[in-house]
Amino acid sequence: MKATREVQEKLLALQQLDSDLIQIKHKMSTLPIARQFDEVSKELAAKQDLLVAAQTERDDIKHELSRAEVDVEQVVSRIERDEKRLSSGQGSPKELEQLQHEMGSLGKRRAELEEVELEIMVRIEGVDSRIKELDEECKNLEAQVSDLKAKKEDELSSLESSVKSTTEARAELAPKIDSELLALYEKVRASGDGIGAAKLVGNQCMGCHLTMNAAELTRVKALADDEVVRCEECRRILIRLD
Ligand SMILES: [Zn+2]
Structure with missing residues (x-):
């Protein structure tokens, strides 16, 4: 699957909004x-x-x-x-x-x-x-x-007003992401504790916090910018920011 770097960054922003929503709702119930x-x-x-x-x-x-x-x-x-x-x-x-x-x-x-x-x-x-x-x-x-x-x-x-504004921001952002990528994100998110996309920081996936070996990291880094990468461990969408 392909997605421009810009769209991948938007997906990460969407993830942030979704995580915020989970956090706010948790706060409301506790x-x-x-x-x-x-x-x-x-x-x-x-x-x-x-x-x-x-x-x-x-x-x-x-x-x-x-x-x-x-x-x-x-x-x-x-x-x-x-x-x-x-x-x-x-x-x-x-x-x-x-x-x-x-x-x-x-x-x-x-x-x-x-x-x-x-x-x-x-x-x-x-x-x-x-x-x-x-x-x-x-x-x-x-x-x-x-x-x-x-x-x-x-x-x-x-x-509740935080939920409302975050939901509105999400509704505005989601259509800017390719529907195929969005569908994959939703699928992974549903089975991944609410996290469908995570940053790759150094050699570590911020979704599962596991590190990839040198060979895997070299392979991932060599992939084109618009290549959608998945974490081998948790299957989450990995966003390479550098
Ligand atoms: Zn992972």
């Missing part, structure tokens, strides 16, 4: 800011789960408190009823004595129930402060997530 965004998003989701769990726990304890309040109210109303009966002075001395005894027990029961109520209230306070803490942590993480999201989108859009 952005540190994107990883950071994912990590903080996960942290936020975990905190939000904890917050929901704490809020559910608070609702449950609130129900417990309502039940405890009802228990206290019931005892209080029995005490009030007994007090009324006692102050009315009606009933036999034995009945009045029983009433006083019952009031004593009810008083103890009331104190116990109020103790329970207080414990529940202390638990609510504990959950409340946990909710407040989690809520603040969530808000803080939400701010971080939205900041990271904006930065990530900025970086991505700048890389």
